[in-house]
Structures are given as C-alpha cells and as structure tokens.
Amino acid sequence: MEALDSAVELTAVTKHYAHGVTALDDVTVGFGRGTFTAVMGPSGSGKSTLLQCAAGLDKPTSGRITVDGRDLTQLTERKLTLLRRDRIGFVFQSFNLLPSLTAAQNVALPLKLAGRRVDPELVRQSLDAVGLAERAGHRPAELSGGQQQRVAIARALAARPAVLFADEPTGALDTNTSRDVLRLLRSLVDRHAQTIVMVTHDPAAAAYADRVLFLADGRICGQLLDPTAEAVSGRMLMLEESC
Template identity: 60%
Template sequence: MTDVVRLDAVSKVYGKGQGAVAALREVSVGIPRGSFTAVMGPSGSGKSTFLHCAAGLDVPSSGSVRLGGTELSGMDETALTELRRRRVGFVFQAFNLIPALTVEENITLPLRLAGTRADRAWLDEVVSRVGLRGRTGHRPAQLSGGQQQRVAIARALVTRPEVVFGDEPTGALDTMTARDVLTLLREIVDGTGQTVVMVTHDPVAASYADAVLFLADGRIVDSMAAPTSEKVAERMTRLGAWV
C-alpha cells in the first residue's frame, strides 16, 4: 500500500523564546492508503497538532507533509483551503451542521462551496452507507446525536476525499451510539477503500482501527497493529514519563 499522507521530521513550536512550546518533535510517519489509523496519547501529547498538520489545517515549524503527491509546505492559505475542500474530509466531536439546512443540503455543502455539483449516484451511495435513507429532507434538530454525526461523516465523504480526519468523532456520543458510528467508519474503510485517521482518547474506539499510533510529549513513541481495547488501554498507562 502506498502512503496517502506522509510526515517527515515534522515539528511544531508555538510561541517564541522562553515561552516556546514544542507540540510536535521530529515526527516521521506514513499513513497507508485504505487504512484506518487511530492516534492516541495523554492530554497535551500533540494529538490534535498532529492531525492539524497532517490535514493542512496548520503549518509545521519544520519538516515536510505530503498528501498524495502534493507537498503542503510552501502552499499559501488559499491553496491549502482549496486542497482541504477537494481532497480532505473532516469529522469533529461537534457535528458542525447548519440548522437551517436539510440533511442533504448539509451533506452537499462542501460541493456547493467548491462550485461543483453532486454526483447523484455517489450521493445516494453515501446516504445509504451512513444509514440516512429517508432522512435527507430532515433538519438537524429532528435527528438524534448519532444521526447528526452520520450526516457529518456523509459530508466528509461526499467529495471523495483522499483521507478523512476525525478529531474525537465519538466524543459527544453515548457508548452504544459511539459503537454504531465506529462500526460505520470501519465499514467505510473496508467497503470503499477510504483512508481514515482518527484522534481518540478511548481504547474501545481505537480497537476499530487497523493500527494505533501512540504520541507522548510530541513524539510517536510506539505503534500497534491489530489493536484490542485491552492492549491499547494497557499501553496507554505507560506513556509519557513512564515510557
């Protein structure tokens, strides 16, 4: 498998001089195309900074980030915005749906912002895959939290992105609903070859992934293939100062 995202020696420092804080330190890693990767670590380990740099939401202080064959460093904000809109999907803890729009209008919003039309067949497939058939005319307020997150996932998929980044996508959901959403993400990876990178603090959520990257103090300190919630939880107790 080729890497859809590649970070080489990526560092991110916030602030200057005495107040400078290194959120990422010389991180090098590749995310294989068609894989489901979870990113874990204690609070302050650099998980969100890792996701933001990998997704082109933030610019590294040094190092290289590539999406497919495209080097992101040196791109201005306009070019990065265009790249994110066309080639990257996002799912956050907050659903970020627009209350006045229907489910279908929320899903197709990235296409309208990009000035392109929805491929009806692909839109229908996405709606079907996320379990929202018969709901496309509803407003977000008429949906449960789990259904709203399904809308957000469909919105992330509708542009056929090269990678979908999730930042605690199940953080606002109850346990049963979270498992439904994680099962959906797993099925999307297996069924469409989509690449998903998910930041989470939950070992159960991480167990749905193909691999887990463990961050501590801004560095990748370990990885785990074929994770189970028990193995992930045990590894999480030995991160940071206890590595």
C-alpha cells in the same frame, strides 16, 4: 512505509509554539491508503497538533507533509485551501450541521460553497454509505445524535477525499451510538478503501482501527497493530505513568 503507498506522509515534522512549547518533535510517519489509524497519547502529547498539521490546518515549523502526493509545505494558501476542499475530509466531535437544512442539503452545502455543481446522486450515495439514504429529507432536530454524526461523515465523504481526519468523532455520543459510528468508520475502510486518521482518548474506539499510534511529548513512542481495547488501555497506562 513507502510514500507511494501512503495517503498521508509526515517527514521530520516539528512544530514549535510560543513560550518554547514543542508540540511535535521530529515526527516521521505514514498513513497507508485504505487503512484506519487511531492516534492516542496523554494530554498535551501532540495528538491534535499532528492531526491539524497533517490536514493542512496548521503549518509545521519544519519538515515535510504530503497528502495524496502533494507537498502541503510547498503550496500557496489558495492551493492549500483547494486541496483541503477537494482531497481532505473532516469529522469533529461537534456535528456542525445547519439546523434549517435537511440532511441532503447539509451534505451538499460544502460543494455549493465551493462553487461546484451538486450531483443529487452523489449526495444520495454519500448518505447511503452511512445508512441514511431514507432520512435525506430530515433536519438535524429530527435525527438522533448518532444520525447527525453520520450526516457529518456523509458530508465529509461527498468530496471523495483521499483521507478522512476524525477528531474525537464519538466524544459527544453515548456508548451504543459511539459503537455504531465506529462500525461505520470501520466499514468505510473495509468496503470503500477509505483512509481514516482518528484522534481519540477512548481505548474501545481505538480498537476499531488497524493500528494505534502513541504520542508522548510530541514524539511517536510506539504503535499497536490489530489492537484490542485491553492492550491499548495497558499501553496508555504505561505512558501516563511515565509522563
């Protein structure tokens, strides 16, 4: 995939940790604009490290990472912080909403902390994109777990990120609620051309993606296009048996 067609590009990325642990081993991969990629692999395969390096949360030992055309490895810490704030969105398993703030205030908070003018219409549009415009005045305790995760996604979307990184976004949700959140992520790709990279252990969740990328021992060991839950499960079983 050409770099110009990629929202995120990793080139020969390696990440070493202490005690001789290699979390990523010469990884080269692109994540196309307006696509949904799920990243899977056995425990310790490097999934989380890949996401953290790609999102600029951790620095690779070697290699090159570009997000929206900017080389993260060449940025100062301040410029990297600004890029993460302006062009990268994050959604995690924990919702990380402030209980004293309304949904709209939680969405607006990162913009305020960044010293940016908060446009109420942008906040409304972000909540509308996740189907919660009518719940803007509700606090987290007044929302279900799925609705809280939707607010967290709206918060990530408010900055209009080039890429949205999701780390086990449905891990704390029940099956039906998880399905609703995954449908939302799918619709953000289909209707708004949002780029999403999601780490998951759930084959059913991965089946919502355009592509599933498989890691083992810090290396990419295959992919599935237009995946089904059954095909993902079969590939994961093979990986786990070989590890």
